[in-house]
Amino acid sequence: MVENRLDVTFRALADPTRRGMLASLALGEKSIGALAEPFAMSFAGASKHVKVLEDAGLIARRKKGRTHLIKIEAKPLEEAERWLRQWEKFWTRRLDRLEALIEQDKERKNG
Amino acid sequence: MVENRLDVTFRALADPTRRGMLASLALGEKSIGALAEPFAMSFAGASKHVKVLEDAGLIARRKKGRTHLIKIEAKPLEEAERWLRQWEKFWTRRLDRLEALIEQDKERKNG
DNA sequence: GTAATTGTCAACCGATTAGTTGAATGATGT
DNA sequence: ACATCATTCAACTAATCGGTTGACAATTAC
Numbered sequence: 001m002v003e004n005r006l007d008v009t010f011r012a013l014a015d016p017t018r019r020g021m022l023a024s025l026a027l028g029e030k031s032i033g034a035l036a037e038p039f040a041m042s043f044a045g046a047s048k049h050v051k052v053l054e055d056a057g058l059i060a061r062r063k064k065g066r067t068h069l070i071k072i073e074a075k076p077l078e079e080a081e082r083w084l085r086q087w088e089k090f091w092t093r094r095l096d097r098l099e100a101l102i103e104q105d106k107e108r109k110n111g
Numbered sequence: 112m113v114e115n116r117l118d119v120t121f122r123a124l125a126d127p128t129r130r131g132m133l134a135s136l137a138l139g140e141k142s143i144g145a146l147a148e149p150f151a152m153s154f155a156g157a158s159k160h161v162k163v164l165e166d167a168g169l170i171a172r173r174k175k176g177r178t179h180l181i182k183i184e185a186k187p188l189e190e191a192e193r194w195l196r197q198w199e200k201f202w203t204r205r206l207d208r209l210e211a212l213i214e215q216d217k218e219r220k221n222g
Numbered sequence: 223g224t225a226a227t228t229g230t231c232a233a234c235c236g237a238t239t240a241g242t243t244g245a246a247t248g249a250t251g252t
Numbered sequence: 253a254c255a256t257c258a259t260t261c262a263a264c265t266a267a268t269c270g271g272t273t274g275a276c277a278a279t280t281a282c
Contacts, residue, residue, distance in 0.1 A: 047261095
């Protein structure tokens, strides 16, 4: 499977733990441990979720001594939101941009 | 895992074949076979994807004789779009509604 | 009635997911 | 130097995913 940007973004968002982490990060920079804590999850488990978010470009990591500080990097969500916005247009009966949408998605398959 | 609405919606959208099917359906009602065709995929395979979209509430099915006609039912995307829209506020430096967002997501975990 | 078409279901396969544990790495504190 | 803290890595597990094939049910065409 070729894994385009929307795949990775939507999949990252499909997990409630990861959405929770994003929500937590919205309130400020956090360490992996601090991110793990509200989910009663091992460090290693949290570390994996953070890696998924990182690979999706949704967070940025900054090492400060032995702790990794994670901050949110929400801009990539823009593409996902733009995609959904086309559908909003659709279900509100405005079909104008849909062919462009289909083409965009097709082209991004290998991007 | 408790599977709330956002989980199911984002997961359904995370697959390019399913997004392709939605795009195809945007152009009109289609049978399972017609949906399968551009992906060179078996009926059974397409049938599974359609079921995922159906379970997410993104499409509706109408049986006409031996064929199942699928039409798009995009309204459930509204919730996903609303969720993303909160983040748009974030990445444009407006943090006002984010606490509400966190609470909403928390409450929907069992909804 | 028989054959072809449309689709589902069940069983299976290989890959991935979300989680764990335990060992290893690296920075800090004493 | 040594213990501790924060994190990753490797190996493992159970569940799920995306896909296939083959059997079946229902509808349509001849």
